[in-house]
Amino acid sequence: MTERRHPRLSLRWRVAAAFGLGSFLLSSVLAMATWNLSSGYLLRQREQSAVRQAEVNARVIDEELRRGGQGLDELLTGLTTGPDSTILLYRPDELRSSGRQIDLAVLPQRLIGLARSGIPARQRLVVDDIPVIAVTLPITSGGIGYLELSPTLQLDRTFRFLSAVLIAGTVVSGLLGVALGAWAARRALRPLTELTAVAHRIAGGDLKSRMPERADPDLAPLARTFNATADELEQRALRDARFASDVSHDLRSPLTTMLNAAEVLRRRRAEIPGTAGRATDLLTSEVDMFSRVVVDLLDISRSDQQSDERSLEPVDLAGLVRNVLATRSDAVSPEVQVDSSAPLVHADRRRLDRVVNNLLDNAERHAGGTVRVAVLRRDGQVRLEVDERGPGVPAELRERIFERFARGTQAGSRGADSGSGLGLALVAEHVRRHGGRAWVQDRPGGGARFVVEVPEATR
Known part of the structure; x- marks a missing residue:
């Protein structure tokens, strides 16, 4: 059972994700601290304001009661600070209210008990979908209990706005962290990118590629x-x-x-x-x-030396293949298939001639000859296919046979038909010099198909 491998993020995106996560966590901590401090402070200030206002109102009512209380109803109407505030007076024989009328059943029974008993208290609650601060105070004249409900709609709106700002700031900070991480990673990994590009060019045969000199003491x-x-x-x-x-x-x-x-x-x-x-x-x-x-x-x-650009010219690969086949003395001539419009390649004619001859020689020595030779066009590439008569090439040898002195299943054998072990290596080397590639695959119907692809020349 093969182990399923999950794709991993590149180093650049891992660095960006680490920056983003760190920025998000730091912003979250700061946002929570800001929320706790600011909300606690604003709430304490609002509660203190409500208590002070209730104390002032209670003293005014107490003074009115001491004078006889004839203008109590008018006084209660004037003491309400807004349409959503409520004042309740609990007298032994009656209940008087002013401001927004509410259903007393929605008030906590414990709060009503404290108000009737004249015990000072304060509590936050929601009455008819309106957040309020309830304050209970005693009124000394006549054993009256005082209950005032002060709305906190403005405070709640402030809390919602503050929370939205903090959440948005945290998200934006995380995104900025990702962007900063990507930018920093790109700059930090630029030497590694250059190193990879230079190493790739050297692996491709450009042995003169070098990294630029750096003034940075670390690089x-x-x-x-x-x-x-x-x-x-x-x-x-x-x-x-x-x-x-x-x-x-x-x-x-x-x-x-x-x-x-x-x-x-x-x-x-x-x-x-x-x-x-x-x-x-x-x-x-x-x-x-x-x-x-x-x-x-x-x-x-010669192939280990750099190609001479002056030797490159537009070459009709189909015509070159026909000329090679015409000069050979193979026992059976293979089928030749060419696309309707002859494709051209910008190449060294001598090297391409050697590629075609080596593929045909390989088929003649190891597979009993060539069945078909095709020159096709595929997505900007010119494709040469050589089909052999033999049993094919095992999958484990399909890369090794393009190595120098590799003879595939005939390794270690000697004879006139064993070959030098350099023919297919030269094919791969010449094709690579032209910016193409060579490989072997199964031929439909059995046998091997050697394939060469090189870029098509622009007219």
Whole structure:
């Protein structure tokens, strides 16, 4: 059972998310502290104001009662501070009220009991959907209880506005934290992005790519170390290519002599009987294979050098394929399929010629020949397909066969048809030099299909 892997955020977005979360948490703490302090302060101020107002009203009523209380009703009407305020006087034999009329049943019984008994108290409650502060006080004249309901609508609106501002500020702070984190991460990771781009170019064959020099004391050592490593890699690649080229060139003269001698032996083969004849066959086949290895090594040493832009030209790939097939002496000519409009590629003709020949040679040596060769156009790419007759290439070998000196299932074998192990490596190298890629896949109906794609030339 395969483990299911969940996609992870990139480092840049993880940094941005961390900034955003930190900013959100900090803003939340500050918002909660601001809410608790401000709401508590405003509420205490409103309660104190309601208590002071109730105390003043209670004294005024007490003085009126001491004078006889004839103008009590008019006084109560004048003491109400607004349409939503209510004043209740609990006398032993009656209940007088002024202001907004309410149903006494909605008031807490404990509060009514405190008011009747003249015990000072205060309480926040909601009466008929209006928030109020209830204040109970004693009136000394006549054993009267006083209850005043002061509305807090303005305070509640202030609380709602304050909470909305704090919530919006917290959300905005979190978003700004994400934006700041993304900006900071982009700037902090810019050297890493440049390093990745330079490393990608070097992996693609551009060994002269380097990181720019940095004045930053933290980044300068990284740039110097990377550039020194790239210099060493370039020098080593050049030494290896020069070594292969020098060895191959030095072998050309003795190889020419050996080839001529082998050709003489091949013509006189009928005159060499028995064991000497079999040794002659073995010698000539080994000389032929040695010749192919030397030629391939020379081509590899050239491919390790940078491409000469002057050798690039518009090439009709379909025409090139037909010319290659016409010059070959294969037993069976393959089917050729070409799109109606001949696609052009901006390429080195010699390298493309070698790509086509190597693919056909590979099919001839290892798969019994080529069934079909196609030149197609696919989304701005020119596609070359070579279908083989053989059983196909196992999935585990489809990448290895494009490596140097890889012979697939014939690794370790020797013979005239075993190949040098460099043919497909040269195909991959030449195609990569043209900005394309090469791979192998299953052919419909069985066998292998070698595919090459290179960018189409702009006319």
